[in-house]
Structures are given as C-alpha cells and as structure tokens.
Amino acid sequence: MADLPPARLRLFKPAFYSTGMDCFGPYTVKVGRRNEKKWGILFKCLTTRAVYIDVLHSLEQLASQQIQFHFNPPNSPHFGGSWERKIRSLEQALMTTLGAQSVTFESTVHCTGGDRNSKPLGYISSDISDLDPITPSSLLMGRPDSSLPPVIYPESELISRRRWRHSQVLADQFWKRFLRFYLPSLQTRQKWQDEKSDLQGDTIVLIVDPQLPRALWPVGQVSKVFPGVDSRVRVAEIKVGKKLYTCPVARLIRLPAIPD
Template sequence: MHPLLIPRRHHVTELIVRHFHEKVYHQGRHFTEGAVRAAGFWIVGGKRAVSSTIFNCVTCRRLRGKEEEQIMADLPKDRLCSDPPFTYVGLDVFGPWPITARRTRGGHAETKRWAVIFVCMSIRAIHIEIIESMDTSSFINALRRFFAIRGAAKLLRSDCGTNFVSACKELQIDKKECHNKNIEAYLEDNSCQWQFNPPHASHMAGSWERMIGVARRILNAMLLQHGRAKLTHEVLVTFMAEVTAIVNARPLTTVSTDPEHPVILTPAILLTQKYGMPPVPPGQFESHDLFRGQWRRVQYLAEVFWARWRKEYISGLQDRRKWRTSRPNLQEGDVVLLKDG
C-alpha cells in the first residue's frame, strides 16, 4: 500500500536490484522489476535501473550473451584478380583411402593414399594430385607435378584445420611459415610464397574447404558404383581425374534462360577456352590457314570469356549476405566468454 521510494542513481538501489535479480535466478527485466515491487520498493525510473543492472550482470552475459560480430570484410585481392588461372592457389590435404598395393599368397597387401587439392582463388577451378605418403618428398613431388601442368604459382594459401595441421606435423612445416629447408628452397626457386591462415579461422579457408566437400561427395558416389572391387592406385587416380573434370564443369553463375546466352560460364571454359568437345569441322585445311588472323580470333575469344567472368561472376561475389553493419570492437577490460566450435 505504501511502498518505499528510492532514487534510481544510488548504490543502495543497485544492491537491491541485484539482490532480487539473483532471487529470480537471473531472469529478465519483467521478473526482476516485479520482485522489487512486490517487496515494497518503488524505484523512480525503475525500468532503466533494472535494465542497467541486467546489462552489467556477468551471469546473464554467460547465459544469454550474443556472439560478437563485425561487418563482413572485403574479399582478398586473390579472389578478384584477372591473372592466369592457378596464380593464387589455396590447398589442402584430404583422405586417406585404402589401396590394394599388390597381391600376396596370404591375400592383398593394402596401403593408403592421400589427395592434395589445389584450388584457384580467382576462377575456382581445382586440380587434384595423389600422394603415397605424408612425407616431405611426396609432397614436393605433388607440387612439382602441379607446377609442371598448371604453371608456377605466386602464392599458396592453406588453413590450420585438423587435416592440414596433421599434414604440417608430418611435413615438418610450421603453421605460420615454412621451416623445412627442402620445401623452402623449392618454393624460393619457383618465386612462390606460402601463407598460413590464423589458427581456428576456418572461415578463411571456405573457398577450398567447399571444394573438398564437393569432391568427396562425387568420389563417394563413384566408389559406391565401384562396388566391392578392390581399389587400386590407378583406379583412384582415374576417379580423381573424373572428379576434377566434373567440378571444373560446374556453372560459376546462375544458369540463364536467355536464348542469346545458351552457354554457361564454367571454370573449364576459362582453363581450356572450349565449350565442350566439338566435332571435327569438314573440309580440307592447309598450313597457310594458321596465319590468317588465328591469333586475333583466339585473343577475342579469351577476352569474351574473361569479360563474362568479370561481369557475371565477380559482381556476384560482392554481395554481403550477413554481417552488413559495423559494430563496436571489444575494448580492453571487457569481460568475454570464448565459444569453441
């Protein structure tokens, strides 16, 4: 009937609100304010006082705190450059698969095989190499085969996930920079740099982790059709080549219904500048036909491909689907709770 009036900005008010907030087991403002009023206290501007106490409550932050987020950063320059394919590469190691190495009197001798996936950061094409072991020489051989087929790369990126951390231990490579003399010398000879993503930053490796998931699903479907037959090294290499061809033939942009653009843009088109396997044109061709403006036709075709890549694909990468607004950064002295996973 006659509640006790208390000012909002007072130490006693804060103690009272904190006491009843703990009484209702850290519920919201409605519960806390009701408990204060039922105890016979009338706080002038009580809603603000209760809200301030709940905002500074460490237990409430722990129970119902939101994860910190910031505006989505711009894409790295590697994703937007128009350099030749596989100039900027992200790589990872995945596997293993049991392989029948040889037949013996007692049965089949089995071993394991891993795969190194190289993903072009600009056109999202992939290249897969099979390695026999997780040692330095096998990994260097995979790099040599990749450079021999696709050309030297300027930058190699990799993450610090569980798959690659185990590979780093086997290859004796530090997570931040390369400390293996053989690999470091080989990279220096090819004018190549290696950058490792920060630990626990799996979002920075999304461009090639996504490709690993796609490759795994295609390979699992192939192995299912393979049945119970023993998997050999040759069969696995063939499967990986087919997986590479399927992934590189995927559309980079939305499939258009416009009849004037019937051809879809794929990584394979940017790699080979071919729409598919066209039949051999009829007629007789002589050597002097090679010098009749062929280089102009090839150059024009390449410009058409890269123009579509810039207009249709790059423009779609700039959209921010989440984390669109800028938020205040954490300051020194803030109480935070780390969330793992």
C-alpha cells in the same frame, strides 16, 4: 564483412596465379598386390574458381624446399571456404564412387574431378537464345566443357597465327563477361551490414564448442589478438585456466563486463 582480398581479383592473369590448397583423405588404394593409404591434394584458383586435383604421394619435396606454412586456427573452416566447400563435394563424389572398395586412386580422382571445372559461375538462364554461362573451363580451355571437342583440326590450323588470335579474342570475351556478370555478385553482402568493434585484449569471452552442451562451454580471457592485413581482428588467443587456445572470433561470445 570485409572487401574481397587481392587474391580474388587477379584479373587477366593466368589461372592458378593465386591458389588455395588443401589435402583430403586418406583412402585405401591398390598398389600392385598390396593396399596403401593415399592422400589427395586439391588446388583451387581463387579468381577463376578452376580446380586441379592430384594424388599426394609424398611431402619430401616440400620439406627440402623449406616451405613455411601458416595454418588457419582450429575449428574455422570458413577461413578457407573457397576450397573447403570443394573438398566436401569431392569427398561426397568419391564416397559415392568408391564406397568401401579398394581401387586405383589416381584414375578415380581424375575421373571424379574432371567435371568440376564445368560448373557455371553464377546464374543460368532458361532462355536458349542467351549466351552460355561462364565456367572455369571457359577461361582455361576456351570452351564451357572440358571434354574433347567433336571436331579434329588439321595441324596447319593449330599452329597458325589466325588460330592463336581467335583464341585470344575468345579469352577476352570470357573475361569481359566474367567482369560484367560474375564479379559484381561476389561483393553482395547478405549479412554483416553493421559495423562492430574489434575484440580487445582482457575481454571475457565464452568459447563456442559444438561438441559440448552449452552449459559446459569454457569461459576465458583474451590474452592476445591477431589483426589481419585490413587491421580487423578475426583470430584471438584465449586463456582458460593455465591453457591457451587459438580461436576464430566467430566462435567467441563476448560476456558483459562486471561493473566496478
């Protein structure tokens, strides 16, 4: 198991400084008197774990900016586990909320995803005298809950320097607790304690396919490996007959070499 990437350690940076992105859907929604298919888009801050959800109306703007995408290999959701798990919980919430009915998707997405930033990061103590748990809303808005506060501040208080300094002190306190209680838990290695050699070229492997019986899993030969930034191989290109497949190493089983 490798160390945390730099994107997970952008400390004391604004939220969404390092962001993971994924789409979900489609859903049938009402637009006037007709029904249309709409996709949702989720942005996940890789450091504070904050979430922003919106509706993806079109990709024309991205196409005009000539953005180059690098996709994860097929059948490897663990490559984007940080946002893939959030996509799953969001789709479950939408399925419970929408069902098979057609509604206005924008309002439903924002209402369903509104409480995602109130999820505590780490352990919640049962002692009421302990400090409140850290949440993404604490780092975004200065309070654990994203709902509006029960008090109304006068305009003079909102623009005063004292109010700004108070917000900065709260943000510093949240970051200190983030470093002390949440960040060390990310480096706990529950598995992958032993060092293993990387996959090499020309190795004969068995490709794990959950959709096929084990006796029908294809056997191929490694034709190319793709080392990561830490020089560890997590993706390989497998040749099966005349076809080439890009597979994650987690889906490959090394077969013993035939002796000379």
